[in-house]
Amino acid sequence: MNERLRFFFHERLAAYLFPGRERDFRALVLKHLSAYLRREGDFFHFAPEHLATLNKTFSELRSSFSRELGEAPLPFNLLPEKANVSWLRPGKLYVSPSMKEALERASKKLGFLLTIKPWQNLLEVILPTTADPEVLFRTRDLLWVGQKGPCFYCGLPWHRNADCPGLKEMVSGKALKAYLYQTLKDLGQSLTQRLLKGELFAKELQGLYARYFYLQPAFLRILYYKVPEWSHFSQVSLGKEIPTKGGHLLIALENLHTGNLKESEKRFLAAGDPSDYRVGLGLCHLAILQEDYERALYYFEEVKTENLPPLVQTSILLLKARIYEMQKDFVSAERFYAEALKKDHSAVPATYHKLLVSFYLGGTERDLFRLSPLLGHPVIFTLAFLEPAFLLFGKELEKELLSRIEKKQAEALTTLRKAEDGLHRLKQLLSEEELSALEDQLSNFREKIYKGCFFELEKAALEAMELSLEIQGYTYRKIREIRERISEFFSRYHALKRYWSSYPYKYGESVFNQRLREVGNRLLRLEQRLGKDPIKEFRSLLKEAANIHSLIETLEQEKKRLEAKRLFRKQLSTFLKVFVVGEILLFLLYFSVPSFLAVTAPELLPYLPLSFSSFLGASFLLFILALFWALFRR
Numbered sequence: 092m093n094e095r096l097r098f099f100f101h102e103r104l105a106a107y108l109f110p111g112r113e114r115d116f117r118a119l120v121l122k123h124l125s126a127y128l129r130r131e132g133d134f135f136h137f138a139p140e141h142l143a144t145l146n147k148t149f150s151e152l153r154s155s156f157s158r159e160l161g162e163a164p165l166p167f168n169l170l171p172e173k174a175n176v177s178w179l180r181p182g183k184l185y186v187s188p189s190m191k192e193a194l195e196r197a198s199k200k201l202g203f204l205l206t207i208k209p210w211q212n213l214l215e216v217i218l219p220t221t222a223d224p225e226v227l228f229r230t231r232d233l234l235w236v237g238q239k240g241p242c243f244y245c246g247l248p249w250h251r252n253a254d255c256p257g258l259k260e261m262v263s264g265k266a267l268k269a270y271l272y273q274t275l276k277d278l279g280q281s282l283t284q285r286l287l288k289g290e291l292f293a294k295e296l297q298g299l300y301a302r303y304f305y306l307q308p309a310f311l312r313i314l315y316y317k318v319p320e321w322s323h324f325s326q327v328s329l330g331k332e333i334p335t336k337g338g339h340l341l342i343a344l345e346n347l348h349t350g351n352l353k354e355s356e357k358r359f360l361a362a363g364d365p366s367d368y369r370v371g372l373g374l375c376h377l378a379i380l381q382e383d384y385e386r387a388l389y390y391f392e393e394v395k396t397e398n399l400p401p402l403v404q405t406s407i408l409l410l411k412a413r414i415y416e417m418q419k420d421f422v423s424a425e426r427f428y429a430e431a432l433k434k435d436h437s438a439v440p441a442t443y444h445k446l447l448v449s450f451y452l453g454g455t456e457r458d459l460f461r462l463s464p465l466l467g468h469p470v471i472f473t474l475a476f477l478e479p480a481f482l483l484f485g486k487e488l489e490k491e492l493l494s495r496i497e498k499k500q501a502e503a504l505t506t507l508r509k510a511e512d513g514l515h516r517l518k519q520l521l522s523e524e525e526l527s528a529l530e531d532q533l534s535n536f537r538e539k540i541y542k543g544c545f546f547e548l549e550k551a552a553l554e555a556m557e558l559s560l561e562i563q564g565y566t567y568r569k570i571r572e573i574r575e576r577i578s579e580f581f582s583r584y585h586a587l588k589r590y591w592s593s594y595p596y597k598y599g600e601s602v603f604n605q606r607l608r609e610v611g612n613r614l615l616r617l618e619q620r621l622g623k624d625p626i627k628e629f630r631s632l633l634k635e636a637a638n639i640h641s642l643i644e645t646l647e648q649e650k651k652r653l654e655a656k657r658l659f660r661k662q663l664s665t666f667l668k669v670f671v672v673g674e675i676l677l678f679l680l681y682f683s684v685p686s687f688l689a690v691t692a693p694e695l696l697p698y699l700p701l702s703f704s705s706f707l708g709a710s711f712l713l714f715i716l717a718l719f720w721a722l723f724r725r
Contacts, residue, residue, distance in 0.1 A: 093138035105166040110453035139197030149220040161483035227279030234479035257300035264329030271546035322400035325437035401435035503552035513562035669717035
């Protein structure tokens with residue numbers, strides 16, 4: 092059983108792979124196939140027995156043109172002559188369903204694995220040389236398949252400019268931003284599923300159509316209403332609603348989005364002169380939608396660009412370069428992209444498109460090495476993953492992108508662990524509410540990091556870094572407080588030491604002396620540890636500072652006891668001195684005077700209160716006076 096297959100050549104893909112030599116390549120392929128299959132014009136007679144021969148032929152072609160093809164498929168198909176199918180994957184072999192049994196029988200005799208699967212109303216025969224590459228985005232080849240010229244706004248050959256689904260986007264960058272929050276695996280799988288089914292208007296593809304948001308009419312809202320607040324591309328926020336003002340410009344924009352081009356043109360002209368960049372850019376987009384690129388260039392020449400903010404000048408040059416690109420004047424396009432970059436060095440799309448144009452020009456190496464420096468920017472990271480031109484090195488590209496994600500994950504996790512370690516050291520110092528809020532933040536960062544989305548990784552790493560610095564700042568403040576407390580502790584310690592050195596009653600108080608020496612030693616050790624790595628030992632430093640504080644508090648309490656003891660001893664000494672001296676004087680008065688008077692003036696003795704009872708009364712009074720004197724004299 093055999094079938095007549097039609098040779099279908101993907102001219103646009105071939106022109107990209109073999110710039111200026113696509114016709115020669117086509118002729119060579121036909122000649123090569125003719126050596127193995129019977130040919131009639133652009134038709135070949137195929138039988139299941141030819142599978143091994145075809146696999147060998149495709150392998151030889153890939154080997155001969157490995158430099159030009161890279162990982163890209165061969166830019167042609169073989170399919171049944173009467174098949175009414177335009178959605179074909181380049182490099183694939185298609186046959187009628189009636190060939191299935193014959194193919195299955197023939198496959199048993201082959202020395203390789205043959206896979207047969209349905210494709211619309213045909214069968215796709217997968218040979219080892221036509222198998223899909225092992226990549227996340229398996230259908231980059233379908234981004235080259237279509238009957239229209241490439242769309243100005245999305246670069247895809249599936250529709251005309253005015254029919255681009257990306258024009259529906261009212262908030263610039265919103266659809267692309269949604270892609271930024273997806274992992275490469277999820278994004279690649281979602282796009283592949285829709286493209287394999289030919290569902291070109293699925294909402295999952297909106298970001299693909301609107302990925303060049305800076306070329307879309309929706310970007311005019313930024314240029315109209317956020318300039319000069321946003322004067323550079325780096326200030327542009329993706330997917331942000333832009334507050335608008337009423338008037339002709341807004342009505343013109345709304346009509347442009349809905350496809351009412353006549354009303355839109357009328358409103359733009361009513362808004363002012365075409366030399367005003369707002370009017371001129373609107374009229375340019377109208378001409379682009381009608382694919383009148385010469386008229387669009389005319390309007391660009393009318394716009395006065397002097398003294399305009401860099402973002403506006405760059406946007407004008409990007410659109411102008413894109414027009415030359417659509418006209419296949421890649422030299423002029425490359426020049427204007429370079430000028431756009433000079434006007435605003437933060438305009439990464441200018442660098443990106445300049446590189447893409449050089450790929451179309453040919454004559455330079457088309458490899459990942461030239462793209463790699465741009466992949467650190469989240470927007471370019473995602474654009475590169477979606478870019479049809481990079482099917483030359485899709486597997487290598489994805490490996491690089493995943494490697495960057497892994498590297499970013501490792502960096503983010505290191506930052507996260509620093510924040511977690513810092514938080515762990517502060518646990519005992521924070522309230523339950525503060526601790527819970529910080530732990531929730533860290534948990535959220537961890538989830539984003541492990542998800543593996545490059546854009547969220549960037550944000551999570553930055554936010555984790557900020558939190559880590561905040562915690563570190565809090566730690567440093569606490570360390571500074573510890574240093575200040577140590578100064579205070581030393582001051583209190585030296586005061587206690589001076590007190591002890593002058594304390595007269597040291598006997599029996601050795602515990603105080605031991606504790607005082609312990610505090611001095613621990614203060615010196617704490618000061619030394621603070622001078623080494625206080626952050627690493629932060630928690631133990633806090634604990635040690637608290638222990639020293641407790642010891643000093645205890646010593647100061649002990650000092651009060653010692654002071655009370657010293658005062659008591661002093662008061663007792665005073666009391667004894669006063670009382671003893673007073674008693675001696677009383678003794679002399681009561682026991683010496685009567686003897687003296689008995690000799691010298693006995694007649695006075697009966698009149699003097701020098702009896703023993705009065706002596707006791709005087710002694711008691713002396714006791715009271717001495718006691719009060721000792722108590723109130725400090």
